[in-house]
Amino acid sequence: MSRNVIETVMGAVVLAVAAFFLVFAYSSVSVGRVEGYEVVARFASVGGLQTGSDVRISGVKVGTVVSQELDPATYLAEVRMSIDPSIELPTDTAAIIASESLLGGNYMSLSPGGAAEMIPPGGAIQFTQSTPxxxxxxxxxxxxxxxxxxxxxxxxGNDADSGGDDxxxxxxxxxx
Incomplete structure (x- = not known):
């Protein structure tokens, strides 16, 4: 009888420790949606980018992909992103769809430029590149x-018409 009580208590301790680690992991990893202002970027192909994917600058998460739609006029994919309000993006920012790894998913990588003017909320990123x-x-x-x-x-490059500059x-x- 005492053996059953000990096993039950040990099981409860294991479950409590597992729940603690789950709460700790969820709170320390930024998996939630970033609330902020929205910007849009247009791509020829979004291959593998998903709604909810990270938006990163220098590898740091600064936003979330909110939605993807096809623009019926241009047939380009419109990707809407929610960007952290503390991050201001210059108007010459480039948006690149990058791959996390060979087997992983894709994320949006932003490369801010050096322009003095900033993209307003609801504005568009003009420079985009899809990763093949x-x-x-x-x-x-x-x-x-x-x-x-x-x-x-x-x-x-030794042909007369090439001039050696390939x-x-x-x-x-x-x-x-």
Whole structure:
């Protein structure tokens, strides 16, 4: 009988410790939505970005992706973000969809510029860049390697018409 009481007490202690760690982890990790002012950015592709994804500057979470919609006039994806009110974004801020890891999801990375004017609440980020997916990058690498193997690669820049200035070294595609 006393063994059952000890097992019950130990089980309760384990559950209490587990609940404490869950509360501690939730309070120390910023997983909640950031409340602040909204800005919008337009992308050709949002591949993998989800509503609720982080918005980061230099790796620090400063906002949350609130919604994604297709603009029927331009066929661009409109991404609305809620930004911490203590963070002001210059008008030349760039928004880039970045990948957390090879297997992880995507997040919005903001690179503030140096403009003196700030984006007002409800304003738009003008400079955007979609990050290509891993499958697209692998396809481009394979395509460029096939081009080099069948004589389609660069000839080293010694042709008279090239002038020796190959803007894309090694035949790789420019991602800009």
């Amino acid at each position: 997916g891993i499958a697209q990058l692998l396809g481009q690498v394979i395509y460029s390697l096939q081009g080099m193997g069948d004589g389609g690669g660069s000839s080293g 803007p894309v070294p090694g035949g790789m595609l420019n991602m800009e």
